[in-house]
Amino acid sequence: MGGGNAGEIASALAVESVRAHLAEATRHVDLPLIGPCDATVSAPANRLASAIRAANDAVHRESWSRPEYAGMGTTVVAALLFEEILVIAHVGDSRLYLIRDGTIQALTTDHSWVAEQIFKGIMTETEAEQSPRRNIVTRAIGVESNVDVELTEVPVKGGDMLLLCSDGLTRGVRASDILHILSGSDDLPIMSDRLITMANEAGGDDNTTVVIVALRDDLQAGLWERLKKRFVA
Amino acid sequence: MPETLPHSPNLLVKLQGKGSRNIDLALETLTIGRKADNTLVIEDPAVSGHHAQIVKVQAVFFLEDLKSTNGTAINGRPITRQQLRDADVITIGQHRLIFQENATDSTAAPVPFVDLDRTTVLRGVDRTPDRPTLTAKILIVAGKTDRLEYTLTKQVNLIGSQDGATIRLTGWFAPKSAAAIARRGHSYTLSPSHGVKSLRVNGTEVVGQQDLKDGDQIEVAGVKLTFCVLSGTKNTPR
Numbered sequence: 001m002g003g004g005n006a007g008e009i010a011s012a013l014a015v016e017s018v019r020a021h022l023a024e025a026t027r028h029v030d031l032p033l034i035g036p037c038d039a040t041v042s043a044p045a046n047r048l049a050s051a052i053r054a055a056n057d058a059v060h061r062e063s064w065s066r067p068e069y070a071g072m073g074t075t076v077v078a079a080l081l082f083e084e085i086l087v088i089a090h091v092g093d094s095r096l097y098l099i100r101d102g103t104i105q106a107l108t109t110d111h112s113w114v115a116e117q118i119f120k121g122i123m124t125e126t127e128a129e130q131s132p133r134r135n136i137v138t139r140a141i142g143v144e145s146n147v148d149v150e151l152t153e154v155p156v157k158g159g160d161m162l163l164l165c166s167d168g169l170t171r172g173v174r175a176s177d178i179l180h181i182l183s184g185s186d187d188l189p190i191m192s193d194r195l196i197t198m199a200n201e202a203g204g205d206d207n208t209t210v211v212i213v214a215l216r217d218d219l220q221a222g223l224w225e226r227l228k229k230r231f232v233a
Numbered sequence: 234m235p236e237t238l239p240h241s242p243n244l245l246v247k248l249q250g251k252g253s254r255n256i257d258l259a260l261e262t263l264t265i266g267r268k269a270d271n272t273l274v275i276e277d278p279a280v281s282g283h284h285a286q287i288v289k290v291q292a293v294f295f296l297e298d299l300k301s302t303n304g305t306a307i308n309g310r311p312i313t314r315q316q317l318r319d320a321d322v323i324t325i326g327q328h329r330l331i332f333q334e335n336a337t338d339s340t341a342a343p344v345p346f347v348d349l350d351r352t353t354v355l356r357g358v359d360r361t362p363d364r365p366t367l368t369a370k371i372l373i374v375a376g377k378t379d380r381l382e383y384t385l386t387k388q389v390n391l392i393g394s395q396d397g398a399t400i401r402l403t404g405w406f407a408p409k410s411a412a413a414i415a416r417r418g419h420s421y422t423l424s425p426s427h428g429v430k431s432l433r434v435n436g437t438e439v440v441g442q443q444d445l446k447d448g449d450q451i452e453v454a455g456v457k458l459t460f461c462v463l464s465g466t467k468n469t470p471r
Contacts, residue, residue, distance in 0.1 A: 155413040
């Protein structure tokens with residue numbers, strides 16, 4: 001978001017800030033959390049939210065550094081796996097899908113105007129897809145000095161797949177088509193290439209990012225191990 | 234980034250004893266006076282027949298006093314001709330006219346101008362949906378745990394011996410993680426941890442995962458638990 005290529009600047013900066021904050025927290029266990037602690041989620045979830053807030057600070061600060069960066073922002077979905085719990089943090093309309101036993105389910109709820117209309121029962125999903133306001137997000141990274149990060153935790157198991165994606169994919173490609181692609185192969189790079197191709201064919205002129213994670217049964221590696229994380233649209 | 238629909242400059246007219254109204258400054262010239270041939274007629278003996286006018290020169294607005302008897306002022310200073318700036322207050326007798334260069338319509342929905350190809354943020358509105366008010370408890374029926382009763386306050390509540398487990402198993406051979414109870418919206422789902430051989434609900438083996446309902450009896454890793462949804466909380470499906 002933002003003029004010129006400021007959106008890409010914002011997302012790159014957000015990715016780096018999240019990575020740096022998590023790395024710092026690994027080195028210094030007592031690194032203070034940025035923002036409030038949420039008692040309804042685990043310590044790793046609070047750490048991930050803290051990292052997203054660090055990214056918000058960085059992007060927000062940078063947006064004031066040059067006129068062409070004014071108002072830049074980005075959406076984010078980040079995931080952290082510890083033991084058998086998946087922690088998801090998101091802001092905006094980037095999503096995380098869980099693919100399990102031949103079904104696909106979005107574990108995130110978009111922070112968008114149309115999502116609110118659907119939630120209130122004012123709009124149907126089909127109306128939302130066609131709405132001229134479907135690009136309006138109600139939360140973003142870097143736009144304001146504070147950000148409200150939504151945290152979700154779910155138990156996961158070997159055999160599950162995760163798809164993290166930007167709105168470029170979900171705007172043009174249906175969940176059922178995504179499921180079809182993800183069920184048709186064992187080769188993750190091929191799957192992600194196919195998804196990008198589908199997004200482009202569907203007219204996605206927004207940059208599309210997809211990250212696919214396959215969880216295997218031997219995932220019980222070390223404590224707090226970060227299997228896969230981070231992705232920004 | 235948020236943009237608002239362009240609004241043309243306008244004049245907020247507050248006539249003494251007559252309330253207020255808005256005049257769009259779309260015309261090149263807006264005349265103000267007591268006589269009926271003015272654009273804005275003010276029926277007041279203190280106002281001259283042709284009192285003043287607002288002239289648009291390209292994008293700039295000027296206020297000119299037309300040699301009125303009682304004069305025209307901007308922000309309290311008498312003028313003969315002066316450029317208008319946003320929020321200037323024009324005084325004619327007891328009447329006030331407020332010039333609004335970049336007026337936004339406050340009654341319209343706070344929806345930015347939308348460019349279909351770009352993601353836009355709607356700012357300044359907190360639209361966080363209310364958190365679910367549903368709460369649930371686990372009562373220990375049999376087996377070794379650090380407490381006899383647990384409130385499930387987290388999204389994912391682990392049953393196991395490890396630090397951070399909500400329901401802490403203290404038996405000698407208790408697994409670090411035996412099962413998890415996850416809240417999603419208004420429902421709680423039970424699933425076994427990796428490598429756990431037996432997880433039963435009401436005597437039946439759980440395959441994959443299972444939604445819990447009030448009164449369900451859970452058996453795992455040598456403990457028996459009862460799942461209770463607290464009364465007085467709403468349990469409406471989404």
